[in-house]
Amino acid sequence: MAATEAPSNEHVYKVPLKVFVDRNENKVVFAEARKEFVDVLFSFLALPLGTIARLVAKESNIPAVKVGSLSSLYESVSHLEEEHLWTQACKEMLLHPRTSMESYCQLLKLNIDDTAPTKYFLCEDLGCSRKTNGSLLSIFKNQRCSCGKLMNRIVSPEISTLEKGFVKESATFIICDDLSVLPNVLVTIMNLLQKLGVKDMNGIEEQTVDISKREVVDLLKLSLISKNPLTDFVLEKKPRVDDFNPINxxxxxxxxxxxxxxxxxxxxxxxxxxxxxxxxxxxxxxxxxxxxSFMTLPLGGVLHMLEGKSSLSCIDKLYKSISELSPDRYLRSQRVKEELANPKCAPLFTISDQILPIGEDILPVYYCNTFIYGKERHVVLATSTRPRIYGYDMNARLEIFDPKSCIGDSRSDKxxxxxxxxxxxxxxxxxxxxxxxxxxxxxxxxxxxxxxxxxxxxxxxxxxxxxxxxxxxxxxxxxxxxxxxxxxxxxxxx
Ligand SMILES: [Zn+2]
Structure with missing residues (x-):
């Protein structure tokens, strides 16, 4: 699409996407894609609704779009005075919700989620974090520690496991105009051509479209407002509003x-x-x-709660594809398949008496272990305590600080x-x-x-x-x- 219009930035990372266009009908029949592109399509399901509302409100090659009532809901959060929320962090959590699938998406070169990845903070007073119990760990900067000081000492978990996306490295896929993702085998293509009633194979032309993050945002927008996102994307057609599915x-x-x-x-x-x-x-x-709390719900989790029927027809197709792709040949593992089919809210991002059946990811138990090296005391955020004989101070487990509450806050419902x-x-x-x-x-x-x-x-x-x-x-x-x-x-x- 906008390859000619895009700013001539040599450093923009691009992935070529091979599309097959039916020139007689002027529509995309299908695209043939490899891991990088398919991972990005699946990453849409990991995006919280608040992130989607934020991303589609920006210009890409196509103008900003509004998603149902989510866009005005998001806007009302951004207008809300902080005094109506329990803490300053609450507003940040709603406007920039994190995804529970951060570890899968962070390495994607076309990751459009611009939310800062989770960081961990301890009290600026290291002595406070080395107490034997009650020391706090925060996932937001500058929270107030129980001792009154700020929690702004950044620490990294000893082992951070980043996954390389969702699908297998060597697999190739067929992407239909409605964003169904299918295995790239001859019979898939034949069935597709038959289903679309393609009679003249000579009318099918191959073309290559370069996909950068900008084009991925185009596709996200079109996936929410069009029934034929690939056709609208490649042939720069305007999605017709009356194509839209009524509420199911x-x-x-x-x-x-x-x-x-x-x-x-x-x-x-x-x-x-x-x-x-x-x-x-x-x-x-x-x-x-x-x-x-809608802002914090991952799209895939919403699809799971709605049993795959969201009325966003292309998102429904994309979601359904996951259940039909085999973890042996196409998805990286059975675990990836299960997590993608039912992503939870990021840790601490749900409300405690949530009536919707959405779960929340939990953080591992962390211990603050410190040791002296040179003249400095170093901190290790580990998932187990380290023995004193190797020079570590043994510390009790850290308690996770809920950013929705203040110290001394005795509310039980967060x-x-x-x-x-x-x-x-x-x-x-x-x-x-x-x-x-x-x-x-x-x-x-x-x-x-x-x-x-x-x-x-x-x-x-x-x-x-x-x-x-x-x-x-x-x-x-x-x-x-x-x-x-x-x-x-x-x-x-x-
Ligand atoms: Zn402290």
């Missing part, structure tokens, strides 16, 4: 009515009666926390949003603290006649939470699409 209702309607089990969050929705749309909702901090407080949420998930706006200005802004408004109380459990999450990927009416499927609403008696 069957998933929401499947199964039981909203179940009574599990934790529920009360949401008061202001519904416009004439068109059955939620204009605003107001809710306590736990609902704001639930919505903000979320991002400070409570008690009330938030107003628009249909496209722009979240504002009630204290920053007034109810009157909210009602004025809605421009809906008061007689057309009605308040309904909805209790949000796992099913409703997932429905909002799913709708947020494709719709700017995430609250309406997500919540009004659940007819179990309680009329308020005033």
């Amino acid at each position: 209702q069957s998933w929401v309607e499947r199964g039981d009515e909203s179940s009574d089990e599990g934790r529920k969050i009360v949401v008061r929705a202001l519904v416009r009666k004439s068109n059955e749309k939620i204009v605003f909702a107001d809710a306590d901090e736990d609902f704001a926390d639930l919505l903000f 979320g991002f949003v400070k409570g008690p407080s009330t938030f107003v949420v628009t249909d496209d998930l722009f979240v504002t603290p009630m204290s920053s706006i007034s109810a009157v200005s909210c009602l004025k802004r809605s421009q809906v006649p008061l007689s057309d408004l009605e308040e309904r109380v909805i209790s949000v459990g796992v099913k409703e939470g997932l429905a909002i999450l799913k709708a947020s990927l494709t719709s700017t009416s995430a609250l309406t699409e997500g919540l009004l499927h659940f007819t179990k609403v309680i009329e308020l008696e005033i």
Whole structure:
């Protein structure tokens, strides 16, 4: 695509991608790709939704795009005053969420995730970190240690294991226009050509496209808004908005009515009666926390929770490809396959009473071992204690400092949003603290006649939470699409 337009930067790393174009139909039939490109496609599934919202909001060869309601949700976090969150780090965690698959993605040359990799910090007072118990380890800089000093002494884990991406070095793949990733064997290509009804093999032309990070961002954008991302990418077609998949209702309607089990969050929705749309909702901090936590969810983890049906049709295809590729010949291991099919949140990035069934990666247990070399005392962050006979000080295990809390904080539920407080949420998930706006200005802004408004109380459990999450990927009416499927609403008696 934009090879001619791209800035002439000689140092930009590029991977050639071989594409086969049907000149009669003016569309891409498939691309043939090696490890470097396929690893990058799969890395989309490791990206937290907040990272995706941030990346697609930037210019690449194609303009910025908005993803459902996620873009406005992200924007509302960036506008949020830090006083509404428990700590300064909370905002950073939501705007630059880390991926639990950092070790797989860090070595990718086309890695588009610009989030800084995890670093580890001890108290600036080394004596404090050598205590026999209660010493802290932080994954954010300048947190306040229990002794009152700052935790800004950077330490590296003794062994850091970086993986080389997801697929085998020597394997080659066929990438379909809808981002299905298939083994590169003759029968795959034959089936594909048959399925597409290609009659004239002479109309198929081979061309090579150079892929740098800029083009990968193009592809990420197109994978979220187009049904034919490769065609739109290679032939520079504009994705048609009406190509878009409507919300897949069957998933929401499947199964039981909203179940009574599990934790529920009360949401008061202001519904416009004439068109059955939620204009605003107001809710306590736990609902704001639930919505903000979307930013930290890896795309693959979202697909797992939605059983592979996200309504983002190409992402669904990409996700499905993982389950169909054999770990013996194509993926690097069974473990890679399992982790990619169900990535968790990065360590400490979930909220403790999360109603969504997403897990969190846990950090290994670390010990601070120190030794004198020359005149300096050196620190080793090890996964076991070292014997004193080799000159190490033996120390007890380090406790991981939760960046969502301050020292002396006795809260048991660790979320991002400070409570008690009330938030107003628009249909496209722009979240504002009630204290920053007034109810009157909210009602004025809605421009809906008061007689057309009605308040309904909805209790949000796992099913409703997932429905909002799913709708947020494709719709700017995430609250309406997500919540009004659940007819179990309680009329308020005033
Ligand atoms: Zn300290």
